[in-house]
Amino acid sequence: MLQIANLTLVSPFLLAPLAGYTDLPFRRLCREFGAGLVVSEMISCHGLVYKQANTLAMLASNPAERPVSFQLFGADPAIMGQAAALLSTFHPDLIDINMGCPVKKVTKRGAGAALMQDPQLAKAIITSVIKNSTVPVTVKTRIGVDSQHISAVDFARMAEEAGAAAITIHGRTWAQGFTGIADWDIIAQVKQAVALPVIGNGDIHSHAQGCAMMRLTGCDGIMIGRAALGNPWVFSPDGKPTELSPLLDGVFRHLELIEESLPPGHMPGCIKNHMGRYFKGLPESARYRKMIYDCKDLVALHHALSLIRESSRNNQQEQG
Ligand SMILES: Cc1cc2nc3c(=O)[nH]c(=O)nc-3n(C[C@H](O)[C@H](O)[C@H](O)COP(=O)(O)O)c2cc1C
Numbered sequence: 001m002l003q004i005a006n007l008t009l010v011s012p013f014l015l016a017p018l019a020g021y022t023d024l025p026f027r028r029l030c031r032e033f034g035a036g037l038v039v040s041e042m043i044s045c046h047g048l049v050y051k052q053a054n055t056l057a058m059l060a061s062n063p064a065e066r067p068v069s070f071q072l073f074g075a076d077p078a079i080m081g082q083a084a085a086l087l088s089t090f091h092p093d094l095i096d097i098n099m100g101c102p103v104k105k106v107t108k109r110g111a112g113a114a115l116m117q118d119p120q121l122a123k124a125i126i127t128s129v130i131k132n133s134t135v136p137v138t139v140k141t142r143i144g145v146d147s148q149h150i151s152a153v154d155f156a157r158m159a160e161e162a163g164a165a166a167i168t169i170h171g172r173t174w175a176q177g178f179t180g181i182a183d184w185d186i187i188a189q190v191k192q193a194v195a196l197p198v199i200g201n202g203d204i205h206s207h208a209q210g211c212a213m214m215r216l217t218g219c220d221g222i223m224i225g226r227a228a229l230g231n232p233w234v235f236s237p238d239g240k241p242t243e244l245s246p247l248l249d250g251v252f253r254h255l256e257l258i259e260e261s262l263p264p265g266h267m268p269g270c271i272k273n274h275m276g277r278y279f280k281g282l283p284e285s286a287r288y289r290k291m292i293y294d295c296k297d298l299v300a301l302h303h304a305l306s307l308i309r310e311s312s313r314n315n316q317q318e319q320g
Pocket of ligand 1: 016017018019020040041042072098099103140162170178201203204221224225226227300
């Protein structure tokens, strides 16, 4: 169990925020498959304050996904405070601040990973968000700007002093982006240095690896990002099924959750992206992915997945 402020999580395995992926249906799915907490995609503080339609659409939530954390990004303490006040009216369980995103359009405005270069500004942002929020506030960051500037221990101390309820450390530098290997040693050093819960993140591909990170670093919880895509089973010890039939049960559950939150005529590209990932590594994955990518809407997608299920049943009967 993991305790963050007043929140007791049923599992210390958390779903990391993934822009373009951690929408409401996927978050609900991961909670059903065992994630102790799910995190939204990063939400622009400006988009919230100026009530931009695409930003407001990201606030879709449902009691079934709770506990849920909504993540804010921005570089202006006053606007971040206003955004936190607004976000609080939607009653998430936590608000997380993005201080680790390396994407240029975020860092060029001084937000995300760029805040590691300016801990004083980062502290002003945390203070402002806490002051304006009605829920506990957490921070997600990286180990430092580059290998010559590893600052996670000092940064975590600063976040703790400012009043953050927990800190997530992705074991890569800003300069690394998503390349190289996550450094778990720095995560262990952060855990030694602060009293607030530390969540380790980076390169966890299985439940066993998550347990290993907790054992080796002493961290209180772990966050899984990319390995959860097409694989919500990663949150449980048994892992992803090797048989197509139980795998399709998961796919159909994901589809059901998508259908609950999207009108039938609608089919954003991210849905096909999610669906295609389930079949990675299977003998017929290329054919299945083509069937999925040829679909124009959710009705067609449902039909394509039913055909895949039928062909798998026929194959089983032939083998049996
Ligand atoms: C496509 C993609 C989108 C991401 N979006 C976010 C985001 O919105 N907020 C954030 O804090 N981190 C974001 N990240 C970083 C992940 O949360 C995580 O820290 C990183 O992928 C390392 O964990 P992993 O090895 O388990 O994927 C993103 C990563 C990827 C690959």
